[in-house]
Amino acid sequence: MEQRERDGRGRPLNARPRDGLGRPLARGAEGVARVPEEILLTPAQALAEAQRLLDAGMPFHAHEVLEGSWKTSPDPERELWQGLAQLAVGLTHLLRGNRVGAQSLLRRGRDRIRGFELDPPYGLDVAGLVAWSEGVLDTLAVGGVVSPAQTAPRLLRAPE
Numbered sequence: 001m002e003q004r005e006r007d008g009r010g011r012p013l014n015a016r017p018r019d020g021l022g023r024p025l026a027r028g029a030e031g032v033a034r035v036p037e038e039i040l041l042t043p044a045q046a047l048a049e050a051q052r053l054l055d056a057g058m059p060f061h062a063h064e065v066l067e068g069s070w071k072t073s074p075d076p077e078r079e080l081w082q083g084l085a086q087l088a089v090g091l092t093h094l095l096r097g098n099r100v101g102a103q104s105l106l107r108r109g110r111d112r113i114r115g116f117e118l119d120p121p122y123g124l125d126v127a128g129l130v131a132w133s134e135g136v137l138d139t140l141a142v143g144g145v146v147s148p149a150q151t152a153p154r155l156l157r158a159p160e
Contacts, residue, residue: 021096022060035064043069043122047155050088054152059095063088077121083112087133087153094136094146103140106133125157 016024017031025031041049046069053062063085070081086109094102110133113126120126132153139146 018060020058020060021092022058022063023096032058032061035061035068039065039068040072041065041069043073047122047124050084051155054088054091054155057095057151059088059091059151063092079112080116080121080124083109084129084155085109086112087129090133091136091151091153094140095151099140103137106137109133110137120157123156125154128157129153129155 016027017029018024018034020032046065050062050065053059053065066081066085066088070078070085073081086105088109090102090105090109093099093105110130114130116124117126117130132150136146136150139150
């Protein structure tokens with residue numbers, strides 16, 4: 001059995017290449033660039049990078065960026081960042097064809113960010129993200145097909 005790659009502390013690494021939706025590829029295959037596991041970004045940087053990845057059709061990678069912020073955020077913001085990461089991975093499941101997983105994660109993400117609608121930090125469009133997730137969930141609930149326009153949510157409010 002092949003040994004798994006490990007970091008300097010002995011923790012397992014996931015070094016296999018991945019496709020644009022984060023699915024593992026065979027070792028040695030050509031994958032897309034990965035988000036570094038220990039990425040440290042400011043909230044503004046994380047949101048800008050996550051939006052770039054969402055716009056590029058790479059929600060799994062956006063999830064990894066948002067997850068990094070979730071793991072390093074102050075306690076009052078952890079629920080927000082976890083919810084954003086869950087929305088991105090819910091979209092990942094949707095694009096992979098896993099409607100049940102998409103619905104579950106979109107619901108959990110939506111429910112986590114709802115508490116931030118009244119005073120969203122960092123220019124986030126929490127109300128818009130809640131509406132986006134509900135629109136996707138409504139479409140899925142009736143067996144509909146999610147349109148390409150629904151697959152790249154806007155994280156930030158439009159400038160006034």
